[in-house]
Amino acid sequence: MSAFHDVDCVLFDLDGTLVDTAPDLGDAANQVRIELGLPPLPDAGYRPVASAGARGLLKVALDMAPDHPEYPVRRDALLAHYRANLTRRSRLFPGMNAFLVSLELAGKPWGVVTNKPAFLTDPLMAQLKLDTRAACCVSGDQVPHPKPAPDSLLLALRQVGVSAARTVYVGDDRRDIDAARAAGIRSIAAAWGYLGPEAPHTWGAYALVAAPSDLAALLS
Structure with missing residues (x-):
């Protein structure tokens, strides 16, 4: 049985995880x-x-x-x-929309937790027509301390009305994994993202996934 079989909500980092900005x-x-x-x-x-x-x-x-x-x-x-020019070339990563649709069909909410400021996050989400699909969208300037602090993830949990134990966070940076750990949320490292100087397998995520298309199998 998958370590993620009991997940009711999936939260995503924005840049480099959900959208290729x-x-x-x-x-x-x-x-x-x-x-x-x-x-x-x-x-x-x-x-x-x-x-x-x-x-x-x-x-x-x-x-x-x-x-x-x-x-x-x-x-x-x-x-x-x-x-x-927020969305002149920015798009969902290949395979991501299909995964979002699968969550929506299963009645599982998904949302965005990003360090991007709201004056950029909100119009970007709207232009990509993701704002009406996401159950929450928390930006870094909407909390006292952005990631790697857990504040934004904890706010997302309150907004969606789900528990940390039944939520997973997907991100492409160590701070995403650190924030999830601090919030008591299981994490998935997105190897398709922008990453950073440290190899993602060293971040301590529950899983490392190569492509968005692999998420459905992992979370089923």
Whole structure:
């Protein structure tokens, strides 16, 4: 019997787990480069840092850290470009919609818990027509402490009305797994995501899944 046979609710990280947002995030970073007279960089350079937000993107785009005097201006420019083009190239990962449909047909709620701020999360979800399907959508600025703290996951549990013991969280970063552990939720590491410098098998997740299409078998 699967270790996840009793799951009633599935929560997802957003960037790099539910939706492939890296292309639009990279485009926004490249717009900042273009404004400075620099050529755009390939998508592949931004992909590993797409979950790290402006900090990661500007490190790749301009080798600029948050303590740089121009960082606030470049960050604001990046966010403005991104907000204007949230879903030009962003899409659900292949196989993800089929899994969401299977949850919906089974009467199992699913939701999103992300560190992305709500002013970006909410329109992105709406433009992809996911907002009316998700049972909850918790952004990082809606709680006192974002992931790896458990606050946002605990808020999601309250909003959906499910217990931690019957919920699973899927994420592509160690902070997702750490947050789930702190909230008492079982976790699945999404190997199709943006990941980070540490190998996902070292994060301590309950399972490591190669593709969204594998989730249905694991959670059945």
